[in-house]
Amino acid sequence: MLDIRRISNSRWWHKKKNWLLFAIFLFLVFVRISKGAFYKDFYYFISKPFWPGQFQKEIVLESISKEYLIKLNLLKKDNLRLRRILSLQESSNDYNISAAVISRKIGSWWRQIILNKGSRDGVEIGNIVIGPGGLLGIVKNTSFFTSSVTLITSPESKLGVWVDRIQINGLLVGLGDDYPSLILYSKDADIKVGDFVSSSPASTLLPPNIPIGIVQSIDETFKSKKTAKISLLAKPHVIDWVQILKANI
Amino acid sequence: MNKFFTKKLSLISFIFIPIIFLWHPNWLGILGVQPYWPLFWLLPWSILNGSINGLIFGLFLGLILDSLTLDDSFTQIPGLIFCGFLFGRIKLHSDILVGHFRYGLICSFGSFLCGTLNCIQILFSNFSEGNALILISSIKSTLAQVFLTGFFAPFICSQLLRIFKFSRRKLQ
Numbered sequence: 059m060l061d062i063r064r065i066s067n068s069r070w071w072h073k074k075k076n077w078l079l080f081a082i083f084l085f086l087v088f089v090r091i092s093k094g095a096f097y098k099d100f101y102y103f104i105s106k107p108f109w110p111g112q113f114q115k116e117i118v119l120e121s122i123s124k125e126y127l128i129k130l131n132l133l134k135k136d137n138l139r140l141r142r143i144l145s146l147q148e149s150s151n152d153y154n155i156s157a158a159v160i161s162r163k164i165g166s167w168w169r170q171i172i173l174n175k176g177s178r179d180g181v182e183i184g185n186i187v188i189g190p191g192g193l194l195g196i197v198k199n200t201s202f203f204t205s206s207v208t209l210i211t212s213p214e215s216k217l218g219v220w221v222d223r224i225q226i227n228g229l230l231v232g233l234g235d236d237y238p239s240l241i242l243y244s245k246d247a248d249i250k251v252g253d254f255v256s257s258s259p260a261s262t263l264l265p266p267n268i269p270i271g272i273v274q275s276i277d278e279t280f281k282s283k284k285t286a287k288i289s290l291l292a293k294p295h296v297i298d299w300v301q302i303l304k305a306n307i
Numbered sequence: 308m309n310k311f312f313t314k315k316l317s318l319i320s321f322i323f324i325p326i327i328f329l330w331h332p333n334w335l336g337i338l339g340v341q342p343y344w345p346l347f348w349l350l351p352w353s354i355l356n357g358s359i360n361g362l363i364f365g366l367f368l369g370l371i372l373d374s375l376t377l378d379d380s381f382t383q384i385p386g387l388i389f390c391g392f393l394f395g396r397i398k399l400h401s402d403i404l405v406g407h408f409r410y411g412l413i414c415s416f417g418s419f420l421c422g423t424l425n426c427i428q429i430l431f432s433n434f435s436e437g438n439a440l441i442l443i444s445s446i447k448s449t450l451a452q453v454f455l456t457g458f459f460a461p462f463i464c465s466q467l468l469r470i471f472k473f474s475r476r477k478l479q
Contacts, residue, residue, distance in 0.1 A: 161329045165339015166448045167425050168376045172329065198377045208377050213433055213441055234429070234444040295339065 365391025
């Protein structure tokens, strides 16, 4: 009887190896329950040095911008074709003049810039000036070598604009500060902060669909009209190069 | 040639006013507003040449500067004529230091006068729209201009006065 009795040392739980296997088993159960979260997090740390770097990011961004440009050109062509079919106004893209800003008055009584292209280069009074972001102003005066542009922030500037979200025309009036005022002649117009404002298709001064700005704040309704302040997309105080559009309105 | 330049120094400096006016150096301004440059030239010129001369050159300056700006809603001529006439009645102060600060005060006053006249004209031309926001930006421009003109006047006017005096002495 005594012979068949096991020695206490030979029990399975006395072996370290078994405990180790048990621990591995428990770990694998944990891994299974957590759906590999541990592995994934571990992989996160060890793969970090090999992630796609700045260079990869630049390549991707460049590809994206190319893709957008191609899409934009296709949409422009579509837009032009549809406008021709519907006999709507169109802007001529064939003749844009690049010009540098050689004088800038944007802060005091005057809101104007002077460009280094004049009548010699084919600039005419009434041409549209755009910069990175959108509309800047309209050529008011030309000399042989220069042209003077009234900015849309000038109190003299009054332009027809289009609020795309609510599909309504309005009047953009400069106030002599950096935020021109948008006047909508309808007190029920559902204008909201963040609405995008572009040139109106009905305008006789501007070609349609030129980006202008975003609604920054809405003033109180005054009689039958609603007014809002517009934050311009093109910043005249930093732009050094502009495009003069030979508008065909 | 050198003698010619010395004689005509005051008139040569006159040519630079529209250039600085167009240059509009932003680093010298506050809130995008510049000092009122023509007054820096007009003050020493009027002090030395009298009211009538000041009035005439105020008109000339106004005509030139108006031609450089696109705004039809106001003109700088009345303000500059008035300043030219007023500055002509001022006599030189014997104390140089007091003189320096006097130029600052006089130019500030002149700038305030011109700014107020501009402001009134703008308000009249935009009266129909009843837009009070134009008034706010006009007041801001006037105050910033008054401060800057008063700040720079002691430096610039004193130097110009010295140059004009030197030019006249050579002429005699």
